[in-house]
Amino acid sequence: MDEEERDEGSSVPGVVAAGQTPDQLVSRAIAPVKKEFLRPPPVRSAAPDDDVSIPNENKTSVLAKEKKSKRQLKRERRQGQKSARNLCPEIARTGDVSSCPYKDKCRFSHDLEGFKAQKPSDLEGQCPFVKSGVSCPYGLACRFSSTHEGGVPSGVRNGPKNSSEVNGLSKEVQKLLWKNKMTFSKADAKLKSVGLLGSSKSIRNDLENKEGVGTGSNKCDHSDDSGSCVVTSDSGSKLDCPAEVMKDDDNDIYGKSESDELCPLKRRKTEENCGPDEAQNEENRGPKESKNEGVTEKIVERRCTESEADAIVPETDLSLKHHSREKKLIDFRGKLYLAPLTTVGNLPFRRVCKELGADVTCGEMAMCTNLLQGQASEWALLRRHSSEDFFGVQICGAYPDTVARTVELIEQECTVDFIDINMGCPIDIVVNKGAGSALLTKPTRMKSIVEVASGTVDKPITIKVRTAYFEGKNRIDSLIEDIGSWGASAVTIHGRSRQQRYSKLADWDYVYQCARKAPTTLPVVGNGDVFSFVDWNNHRTECPELATDMIARGALVKPWIFTEIKEQRHWDISSGERLNILKDFVNFGLEHWGSDTKGVETTRRFLLEWLSYTCRYIPVGLLDVVPQRLNWRPPSYYGRDELETLMASDSAADWIRISEMLLGKVPDDFRFAPKHKSNAYDRAENG
Structure with missing residues (x-):
């Protein structure tokens, strides 16, 4: 961010x-x-030193949380685990101190009386789990535990928390990812067929040589005093050169990421996006069965190497797979599409939007490298609720092999209707890794990513782009006729460039131009500034070729926008x-x-x-x-x-x-x- x-x-x-x-x-x-x-x-008083309180003064800075290092946070978490407020989950569920199977080796507190003494008072209302018809998995730790008294009400069944959610990563697969022993037979077979399976460094160098700098009419000026490359845009402003942007090897699959320095087995599920059960000590939990059905392939505990590629190709008969252009098209036309939204587009928010009329939902953007490392916090972004009947996940990666292996893993472990590849994210930390909107300067790599992803899985592959990387140098209209032949089932165009970020209004005239230029087999979704049913109707009238509009910030400000569009009214x-x-x-x-x-x-x-x-x-x-x-x-x-x-x-x-x-x-x-x-x-x- x-x-x-x-x-x-x-x-x-x-x-x-x-x-x-x-x-x-x-x-x-x-x-x-x-x-x-x-x-x-x-x-205001005439005295200049008077302290005058201004209505609605932003007090965010006063409430800002002190920054702490990762090491300090980790130390505090370990110290807090033994405090009375962190009662062992098994004891909390049963109320019996002797119920924990780990006894003295348990990393959580067994001080039941101490926990009761410091526990905050219960909240008003009823336990959400009991209300939904299952027994509460938190027992005494639940902030509605007083509603548990008298036992489980009649008709309430015992069952796991989040039974209506799917797309959890199985423990066996996560361990293979931690140990870097996962086999990706379909992805590697496809990568080999297009000549992209080999040394990561050599493949990357080949891609860089083919693509070049790709700045279009913008000129590189290496006369900068700092010695770094800058770009002079058509407007004369100094910009970061894409060639310099792509040089950063840190944290991507070809360089050594910061997390690689730690033993993968020491990575714990402690991120805020994980469910509470997922954040518990892994040693205190047994193997977890995957909730997804239909996964029958045996997992081989080894990573594919170049020498094994020949043995893998015959196992996957690519001639029997549908050509990417023959895949079933996704019917986006006329549907209300909730955009993938960072942080705020979480599963509870998507459930709210579904109740208010959203037709299509998509999970928050997940980084391919983190998914392939088995990070629980990243896999939590792929969770799906049963109410999401038309659901996709969005991933972001910089290179074909990373994306291909990620989509194969998602198809194996998750239940989704489509997989969206983000090629428009403007955030610096993403762009500096060569992903997101940085790919707009690398059309050859864009093509390779879409081709190998669509050729690896049967799920439809969609992409999300911006108009261009630099303002005034629009690239997407020159690629729109080819994107469908690469294997994309749909493309979403955000009507702003990366340089523009979110300033000024979206350029819908340019989105219309791209939609009219796209082949009939490629649905085009517009995105940007849709905030009422009037905006929605205008886009339908101005450009019937558009399949639909993606709604993003408009849904954050007023999620009932979906109701307004369906009922064609301004809801006061x-x-x-x-x-x-x-x-x-x-x-x-x-x-x-x-x-x-x-x-x-x-x-x-x-x-x-x-x-x-x-x-x-x-x-x-x-x-x-x-x-x-x-x-x-x-x-x-x-x-x-x-x-x-x-x-x-x-x-x-x-x-x-x-x-x-x-x-x-x-x-x-x-x-x-x-x-x-x-x-x-x-x-x-x-x-």
Whole structure:
């Protein structure tokens, strides 16, 4: 993610909006809020040293969490495991101190009385697991344990947590990935058939030599004082040269990643995206059976080498596979497509959007290198809920062999309808590895990645791109006729370049141009700034060739956009209805991340991340001009009731107040700073 700081106040002071017509405000991208709802300008004392409190002042920096090193965090986790608040999960479930099979060797606390003494008070409401008809797996640790009294209600079955979720990585496969002994027969056979199976370094050098710098009309200027290569764009601005961008070998499959320095067996499931059960000590858990059915291939505990490639090719008869262009097309036409959204597009959020009308959902972007290392936090991004009837996963990789092996692994371990390859991510940490939008400067590598991925698996392969890497040098329109022949089943075009990031509005005219130029067999999905059913209808009218629109930031700000599109209306949703949507998210989050203290605080953290977007919504009844546009900055205003005013605040302190209405009081040492620190309107990280 970008580290650009959020502006000190996202709202425009009320005095700015006073005395101007709605049209004048709209021309300045200021939301035309009705005068009766505008806040008066803050009254300042004549004394320059007076401390004046400004309404809606952004207090995010005050609540920022202190940065700690990975080593320090690891040490604190180990120390905390033995504290009374981290009760052994088995003892918590049974209430019996002698029930733990590991006895003194257990890394968790067995102090049952100490745990009860320090446990926070229970939350209001009913345990989400008991409510859904299963016994709670957290027992005494559940923050709703008082609702467990009297035993399990009649009709409630015993069963595992998250029984409605699939795409978990089996323990056997994870160990093979940790030990680098996984065999990828289909991927390696395809790579060999196209001449890309061999020494990683040699293959990479061949690709680099074929591709060149690929800057188009931009010129490299090596006269920079620092000695580094820079690019002069058509507008005369200095930009990073793609050749320099691609030089970074760190953290990709051809260089030694930071995590490679540690024993893979020491990597634990401790990331916040994992479920609570997955974050437990691996030594205290037995082998876990994969929940996915139909996986009957025997896993060979060795990695394919060049000398074994000849033996593998006959095992996979490529002549019997469908040609990539003969694969079944995905029917995206007219469907409401929720974009893969970093951090906020988690499984509970997708469940909320499904209930509000989304047709197609896609998991958060996962890095291929991390998936191939068996990292539990990355595999958690591929989880799928049973309500997601049309579901895809999105992956990001820099080289054909990484992507091909990842898609084979996903097809084997997961139940998905399609696999999307991200070739448009603008984030520096991704681009510097040669992935994401960096691939837009490497069309030869783009082709190789799509060809080997689609030739390896039977699942449809889609790609997501931007208009170009550099502004003013559009590449995708020159490739759109070929993308289908590479094997892609659909392409999503975000109407911005990588250089543009999220500034300015999306260039839909260019998206239309690409859609009209694409072959009829290649569905084109548009993306960028869809924020109402009016936007949706306009794109359908202007370009019937578009299959559908992908909805990203619009769904973050108002997830009921799917309902608005299906019902063709502007929903003047009340604050109470919005609160009910947040309640649904909290319930889904407690089912996904757990109902113990850790699960509650994880749910709270993701709720706060989401609230950092929902505060941008301006109720329909407060506007002089409808509908709201995504780039409008609201003046400081009052809502129609106290809750609506609270929901309009861009203060992190007020977001925390909303979370306390749903999840109880925050811990005394609680701190929060949004993960997406970019400007709320011009450089948001999703969309």
